[in-house]
Amino acid sequence: MKSKNNRHVLITGGAGFIGSHLAEALLARGDVVMIIDDLSTGRLENIQHLRDNPNFSFAIDTITNELVMDRLVSECDLIFHLAAAVGVQLIISDPVRTIETNILGTHAVLKAATRYRKPVFIASTSEVYGKGERVPFHEEDDRVLGPTTKSRWSYSDSKAIDEFLGLAYYHKFGLPVTIVRFFNTVGPRQTGQYGMVVPRFVQQALRGAPLTVYGDGDQSRCFCNVRDVVRALLLLAGTPAAVGEVFNVGSIEEVSILELAQKVRMLEGEQQSEIVFISYDEAYAPGFEDMQRRVPSIDKVTRFTGWRPQISLDETIQEVITYYRAEES
Numbered sequence: 001m002k003s004k005n006n007r008h009v010l011i012t013g014g015a016g017f018i019g020s021h022l023a024e025a026l027l028a029r030g031d032v033v034m035i036i037d038d039l040s041t042g043r044l045e046n047i048q049h050l051r052d053n054p055n056f057s058f059a060i061d062t063i064t065n066e067l068v069m070d071r072l073v074s075e076c077d078l079i080f081h082l083a084a085a086v087g088v089q090l091i092i093s094d095p096v097r098t099i100e101t102n103i104l105g106t107h108a109v110l111k112a113a114t115r116y117r118k119p120v121f122i123a124s125t126s127e128v129y130g131k132g133e134r135v136p137f138h139e140e141d142d143r144v145l146g147p148t149t150k151s152r153w154s155y156s157d158s159k160a161i162d163e164f165l166g167l168a169y170y171h172k173f174g175l176p177v178t179i180v181r182f183f184n185t186v187g188p189r190q191t192g193q194y195g196m197v198v199p200r201f202v203q204q205a206l207r208g209a210p211l212t213v214y215g216d217g218d219q220s221r222c223f224c225n226v227r228d229v230v231r232a233l234l235l236l237a238g239t240p241a242a243v244g245e246v247f248n249v250g251s252i253e254e255v256s257i258l259e260l261a262q263k264v265r266m267l268e269g270e271q272q273s274e275i276v277f278i279s280y281d282e283a284y285a286p287g288f289e290d291m292q293r294r295v296p297s298i299d300k301v302t303r304f305t306g307w308r309p310q311i312s313l314d315e316t317i318q319e320v321i322t323y324y325r326a327e328e329s
């Protein structure tokens with residue numbers, strides 16, 4: 001039953017890393033949350049603690065199931081579309097799944113949302129900028145991508161098509177669509193299984209295993225705590241002017257991957273883990289292309305909402321360590 005005051009929010013990919021944190025934050029402020037997740041990369045454990053909440057419900061299904069999506073979309077006031085194939089490792093190993101999940105999935109969400117005119121937030125990624133070298137990346141910057149023979153770039157293009165499609169639905173049908181490009185989001189519940197570096201380093205350090213730095217470790221990223229990212233999403237959802245716009249959401253605290261490995265080792269107190277360097281060819285695939293630096297400009301999201309990240313990288317690493325210590329004990 002719909003109550004008057006609380007918003008009913010649908011999260012696709014709600015059992016995933018970011019989706020489960022978003023669900024938690026929405027429930028905490030009294031919203032009613034429905035999620036749909038096919039558990040391909042999401043996990044029931046991520047939402048286990050929410051299952052007894054009367055304001056929470058979930059459907060284990062794919063977002064391309066039209067009947068299920070039709071019902072869920074008809075019952076909600078707002079959609080966060082986070083279901084996607086993500087993670088460099090996954091993309092390299094299964095580009096068909098990446099392309100199909102991302103493009104067909106987003107198309108299905110937009111079609112259903114248009115039927116009921118429901119606002120949609122589409123999760124996109126800093127990968128859309130590709131290997132552009134001029135940092136920080138602004139939302140209107142050109143995209144610089146490698147050839148189609150390198151499957152990494154299929155992720156960038158699949159999410160760019162999602163963005164094009166979302167903006168096209170906004171312009172053609174007046175569907176309220178907002179695009180949010182996440183930059184290296186990290187925190188508890190993120191798994192290292194699909195390549196993400198922070199959970200990988202933390203788990204390696206906890207096992208006393210070598211920390212695997214790919215390349216020379218001089219490449220840098222900005223890691224943003226998932227709680228900061230969720231706060232940005234909630235602020236954007238309360239900002240009518242955000243409709244039809246694209247926003248970077250990420251940290252601006254830049255760290256090289258070698259420094260990251262050293263930080264993880266120090267914070268974990270596991271000085272005996274050595275740091276080993278592994279070539280990209282060996283880590284991913286022959287001819288793999290990485291980006292050297294990736295830094296967002298967050299001027300636009302700050303201008304629209306006042307949002308800035310508040311949680312430091314050290315604090316975030318500590319949270320991830322605490323999470324994995326508890327998981328592994």
Ligand code: UDP
Nearest residue numbers: 088195196197198200212213214219257290
């Ligand atoms: N990386 C690494 N060791 C690992 C996993 C990743 O050195 O075990 C590197 C990876 O090559 C990239 C950076 O860490 O330069 C961030 O990788 P991630 O997959 O987390 O995110 P990306 O920014 O590549 O999307």
